[in-house]
Amino acid sequence: xxxxxxxxxxxxxxxxxxxxxxxxxxxxxxxxxxxxxxxxxxxxxxxxxxxxxxxxxxxxxxxxxx
Numbered sequence: 001x002x003x004x005x006x007x008x009x010x011x012x013x014x015x016x017x018x019x020x021x022x023x024x025x026x027x028x029x030x031x032x033x034x035x036x037x038x039x040x041x042x043x044x045x046x047x048x049x050x051x052x053x054x055x056x057x058x059x060x061x062x063x064x065x066x
Contacts, residue, residue, distance in 0.1 A: 001043045005035035 008017060014030065021031035 001039055002046060003039050005032045005039060008035055
């Protein structure tokens with residue numbers, strides 16, 4: 001992954017992360033499972049853009065006639 005929940009914790013305040021990771025406005029803790037899921041989703045989006053832009057060595061060697 002390009003970013004993880006700990007990275008977000010260094011960039012944003014604890015209150016901001018509580019608000020972003022919980023549906024309940026009275027939450028008293030950060031929901032790290034939600035943050036991890038969001039980071040994974042963001043990583044998949046970036047990977048999708050990169051796959052469409054660059055050919056990996058594994059993909060190019062799998063079909064040498066392409």
